Amino acid sequence: MKVLEPATKTTKSVASMQLPDAPEFTANVETNINGQTYRALVENRWSLLEFLRDHLGLTGPKMGCDRGECGACTVLLNGTPVYACGQLAAWSDGQEITTIEGLARDGQFDVIQKAFVKHDGYQCGFCTPGQILASKALLTRNPNASIEEIKKELAGNLCRCASYNRIVEALQSVQAFGQPMTAAAANNSGGVVGQALPRIDSAERVTGEARYSADIYVPGMLYARVLRSPYPHARIKSIDTSRAEKLPGVRAVIHFDNAKVKWASGDSNGDRFIFNNPARYVGDAIAAVAADNRHIAEEALTEIDVEYEPLEFTIDMEKALEQEKVLGPASLFSRGNVDEGFEAADIVFEGRFTSAHHNNAQLEPRVALAMWEADRLTVWTPTQGVANCRAQIAKDLGIPVSKVRVIVKYMGGGFGNKNQNHDFELMAAVMARVARRPVRIEFTRKEDFTAVHGRWPTIQYYRAGVKQNGVLTALTMRAISGMGPYRKGSGAISGKDLYEFPNVRTEIHFAATNVTTSANYRAPSESQGVFAIESIIDELAYRIQMNPLDFRLKNFSRDADGRPFTSCALEECIRNGAERIHWRAEWAHPKTKKGRIRHGLGMGIGSFAAEAGISAAMVRVNRDGSVQLFVGVTDIGTGAKTVLAQLAAEVLCLGLDDIGVVSGDTECTPYSVGESGSRTTIQTGGAVVEAARDAIKQLSALAARRLKIPEAEFKTGRFADPSDPSRTVTFAEAARLSPVAILSSASSGQQGTGPVRTSFTAQFAKVAVDMLTGEVKVLRYVAVQDCGTILNPLLSTSQIKGGVLQGLSIALHEQLTWDRLTGVPLNAGYHGAKIITHEDAPQIEVEFIEPAEPNGPFGAKSVGELPIIPTVASVANAIYNATGVRYYSMPITRDQIINGLNKASEE
């Protein structure tokens, strides 16, 4: 790698700006925090949040946006919930502040913390300290708050994992019982798998003790910020960083000229570096500065002079295609003969669907801390796969994999945008090298929205043919996926395989646009594709006057493009859900609807086959019988650590508490493909089971020797003599027989041929549409899934609820808007994106059908991405059923609804 050698620092001249610790820029404060008095000299410009976190070590309150738009930094100020980012540190003088760290008393959790644990009130846990404190203030002031009041008072705390239902349940249980309801007692005879057990790291998450990447501080750490292009497409003619370098406290400045490092995973065409010339979108990285604190780093950015030559740019997908600006050849597929298919059709539908770009919007913003020790690099970064991240960092920097260590113990969500390595990790590594100090690079929330990636927007043109008797005959799709300027995602559009179209032809073009890159966000090709397909299926049903439920039952795919499913309970899911929502009794044609508030029923189905991949696991049985499970996963909120521990516990016949999980550290955890593609439980879980079985085998051999028999039998947690079962050796005794700890490891992967292991969902929405105001309320939502064996119903239910609620948010609200004349993003941030709040979240009713699934572990199938697949379509179809107006653009925002209702009433 070409990197600037550490510069010899000449004497710096004092900058024209006064030194920040001059007395008039500081204040003395004496504050009571969590019952303790703190005296400090603070800079006037410090927020209370950074004072608490960076200077007092109270990292419970989280930085989610630093703009008062998310709630993750909620603390209690004299008992009142406020955003710590919206308070200056100086204002804390004479005040009483409570952070999450102050809630537990004498080692005893507050009843709300206990309730959050028991009711799974979180997934990634990043918003949790804020949620708990806001809840505490609410129930203190209004112990009998109604559910509406609870939602209103917590509306200022966003949860992207959308654990809204769970949080409400937790608080209601505190109200009902004064104590959280005890979880169903663990069924000791039935083992651990299948039990609704709380997450194993719940204590850390509800106390603020969980250390996320931005909670890691190392001595000498510098703070880094990135300078970004103000133009959507511009050549950098020159960069002058001399003024920035002279600023007191600036330790490294890197940019396109002195840090040419490839970022291979940023573009499958291999066309991307950590700094690029030309810059290709507003937000493209131009330079980065590391300084003693983030304020100096921010200031230094304004001291960098860049001469840009603006170039022509395109932000419109169709224009890009016309100009042949594409990022690879079109993807083509065909089956059968569509022309014949359309000939045979009685009804042909034609339509154009669009979907907007929206951001993953996980609560934890981008951050990475890089530290060199001699030639060894450690990077703390919230990545969904430490092993891949490490390998890619090593490759991009041109150093051996063995010299790189990637660590993440807790992360605040990702939903697909924290896979592989990232440019900012490389930037941090380079700056750490130059400055010879550890460097933490931080993104603002706006940067997180614009400078990473979101779901690819699409324009999809369809033709679909059906016979009057309900048989589908043909489907063509011509579509454009807007990939941004770099090919980081596949751009695929899924959905057609959900239904039996005998004749199909599809064509997808990948437009290069000068806007934020598009890549993976939870079911990256499905949500927008299924929105279209399920709307079409719905429309065809209406056109042949068949009930949409019956039409779907008739036509859903019974196999995966010719290959059988390993197991499939989709039909049962559909029937179960239809019954729960009273479809037969309540469904009525839109033309029968009258009045101002109209109800509608809509549905959609989805399927997800976990991606292939190999993962490994290691079990270590210590000599005292305690067990550690080493897995490379990072648990982005899915509960992977817990489920994997359950699998180990099940095989080893131990309780969940007996398994210590070591995760997310490439120094000691084996390879995991990473938490993406809904495959952790299957891949890593499979390896965990194998490793645990092997550990049993080793222990069994030791026990057999002790019992002086050829082979021992492992039953109910003990090793027994098969011929005389009263002679046993306990698990712990067997472990002690080994001179060293028992180690076992295994890896597992999915083959590509044969039956396809697929999960299924059937979702039903009941909406109320206000015909005057265009307001849409989801009155009921039922989601029935076939995910094989549910290893932990508490966690899996949370995942389904969360995925559906995310789906509602992207269905009705979220889109990143760029100014057409300048390519500047206009609404990057939580307020602009309109992520749903507590008040928007209806209760999602979840059911699992568990068919016999031959593959392991224990018959489990994917869960994670499945729930967000048909949600947009279900809501869109319900709106159609209520109003008779079909919407072809997602998100279906208020202005769209109004315009559609207007148009319909004119016709």
Place this chain on the structure above:
Amino acid sequence: MKPFQHIYARDTDHAIELLRTYERRAAVVSGGSDLLPMMKERLVAPEIVINLQRISGIASVISEEWGVRIGCMTTLHTLESHPVLRDRFTALAEAAGSVASPQIRNVATIGGNLSQRSRCWYYRGPFHCWLKGGSECFAVNGENKHHAIFGDGPCYMVQASDIATALYVLGGQITIAGPRGQRTLTAERFFVSPTAGWRRENALEPDEIVTEVLVPAPLPGARSGFMKAMERAAWDAAIISIAFSVVEDGGLIRSIALALGGVAATPLRACEAELELVGKMLSPDILRRACETLVRDARPMSQNAYKLQLLKGYMQAIFGNHSCVQGCATV
């Protein structure tokens, strides 16, 4: 943020003296929920921040015989939960309760809310727009679905303060203090459409602050309210809003005040629609005509014509909920 000096004002006179001393180098902070994000975004960079939080006596709601006197530092939370305001000045309580999120309402003040700068995404973005002193309003040929449907520019922002809209129907008055003395303006005079000579959203000079809001007692029998259309269920700016105060007697509208928010650079009194309704028995036809009058002078931009329908729809919704005109709201 750049480094800055931070001074607690002892009282409002001291605050004004500091403003006069530092001229345009200073900014006033009340709750901070608008100033701090603007400073972090580097839209403003005051060298001196004058803090009003330690001034006593300006953060309460005082009932007088003529109405209520509200100190500028009264929080939105106090406004939304105050029994007198909820009962007799409902539009104000509802408007305050609809702003942002609970945490923000806990610190945001009425003075700050009324003084807030435009939330137009061009103004808040890296654009040297007309309001900032440039020559062009970028919403005109750009993304304008959130912008004004009334008025001819040159600025097409919408006034973001919901409390402003409520004050229009309650006859609220706003007291301003500065180095040149004190003055009390009606809400209608406090809020102004930016002009070439006055590129600001309100009548405040840069060295003046809002000190008090005065709201006269409502007419006997008057009911007021505030309806706000939002994208998500909470924590959102008004797509449009309607504040109303009405005295109604068995279906006969004895008096009515209507104000529209989210549709122009200032809240708008819908005087002509009021004339259609006052003295009349509410009926579907009368209501429908009033709705048409409401939007008759609208000049929507390329993306915001839907706001017209929203105004009409919410008008119907408000008066359709009225107990004596149940069923008047037609579809």
